[in-house]
Amino acid sequence: MNPRLLLVTSSLALSVLIGIVLSLSRGPNQSAATAQGASAGAKPRIGLSLDTLKEERWQKDRDRFVAAAEKLGAEVLVQSANSDDTRQIQDVESLISNAVDVLVIVPHDGAAMARGVAAAKKAGIPVISYDRLITGADLDLYLSFDNIKVGELQARYLVDALPNKKGKIIRIYGSKTDNNAKLFKEGQDRILDPLIKSGDIQVVFEDWALDWKTENAKKIVNAAITAHGKDIQGVLASNDGTAGGAVQALLEEGLAGQVLVTGQDGELAACQRIMRGTQTMTVYKPLHLLADTAAAMAVKMAKREVVVANGTVDNGFESVPSVLSDIIAVDKTNMMDTIVKDGFHSAESLQ
Numbered sequence: 001m002n003p004r005l006l007l008v009t010s011s012l013a014l015s016v017l018i019g020i021v022l023s024l025s026r027g028p029n030q031s032a033a034t035a036q037g038a039s040a041g042a043k044p045r046i047g048l049s050l051d052t053l054k055e056e057r058w059q060k061d062r063d064r065f066v067a068a069a070e071k072l073g074a075e076v077l078v079q080s081a082n083s084d085d086t087r088q089i090q091d092v093e094s095l096i097s098n099a100v101d102v103l104v105i106v107p108h109d110g111a112a113m114a115r116g117v118a119a120a121k122k123a124g125i126p127v128i129s130y131d132r133l134i135t136g137a138d139l140d141l142y143l144s145f146d147n148i149k150v151g152e153l154q155a156r157y158l159v160d161a162l163p164n165k166k167g168k169i170i171r172i173y174g175s176k177t178d179n180n181a182k183l184f185k186e187g188q189d190r191i192l193d194p195l196i197k198s199g200d201i202q203v204v205f206e207d208w209a210l211d212w213k214t215e216n217a218k219k220i221v222n223a224a225i226t227a228h229g230k231d232i233q234g235v236l237a238s239n240d241g242t243a244g245g246a247v248q249a250l251l252e253e254g255l256a257g258q259v260l261v262t263g264q265d266g267e268l269a270a271c272q273r274i275m276r277g278t279q280t281m282t283v284y285k286p287l288h289l290l291a292d293t294a295a296a297m298a299v300k301m302a303k304r305e306v307v308v309a310n311g312t313v314d315n316g317f318e319s320v321p322s323v324l325s326d327i328i329a330v331d332k333t334n335m336m337d338t339i340v341k342d343g344f345h346s347a348e349s350l351q
Helices: 032-036 056-071 085-097 114-122 147-161 179-198 214-228 240-252 268-276 287-302 336-340
Strands: 004-006 019-021 045-050 075-080 102-105 127-130 141-145 167-173 201-208 234-237 282-284 311-314 319-325 328-330
Touching: 045 056, 045 085, 045 287, 056 075, 056 287, 075 085, 085 102, 085 114, 102 114, 102 287, 114 127, 127 287, 141 147, 141 287, 147 179, 147 234, 147 282, 147 328, 167 179, 167 214, 167 240, 179 201, 201 214, 214 240, 234 240, 240 268, 268 282, 287 319, 328 336
Parallel strands: 045 075, 045 102, 102 127, 127 141, 141 319, 167 201, 167 234
Antiparallel strands: 004 019, 282 328, 311 319
């Protein structure tokens, strides 16, 4: 990717903007049609490769993205890899064979997907990394949220909610294969490290939840209670799925509602737990805005038109043009003014 800098305006960010025209050069094996993108009057073809559709969050992203892209006149081919790296690479290769004009990828393993990006670039197909960063690869665009800030919000909320900002906690990290999980942890560490060093916060148990699975998070909390007993004030869970596993374990021990539990994604089940008092907070990320923006940019890239970023993110290979959206901590007190007001969930569904 060889970006040219221009003065343009981003429709998404309020921060200082960096306009970037993505110069999409023709690869050695690509056809003239692929090099030019979708021709005038032709329907753009977008390949959407998802890690998984097992979680509510990704079902919402898929549905919103497809609807937004189709409204703009595009056709979307969707593949889901069921958290299998080999299968996801095959999915990407299949989408390339189907002559898509642009690829949008939510990687299971950000490093492993560099191979898929290389195959797409060889075919002259631009690649957007969606929400999760693909590392060590020549990406054209990255769209996500400030994932370090997500971790900071989770940890800050937990600390502020603890009596005298002190207590014993369990930390549940996400999947090691997901670069975002590492960014969430980095953000959490920024808040927690000084308090851990002072002794105000004690991490009695911590582990990574393979593939973000609820059952793996439950096992982590079960193991923590078995090893250290029930004297636990908080569970710093990195997303709503792992928060759900934590709550299941706490329910079994008669601790649900007595222990603070964090999350993120604003999943319906998590919001219901928050209203019932078994989960404490979630981080709301306006996924509709992310999906809509990704769809609009994918269509533009398919047509080889100008797209705009509001910054860059280093993926270990290059500084990738990026668009990062804002986030907000949500609990029972502001649920109606955020998630419900945005139409993400209805008030009736939270009862």
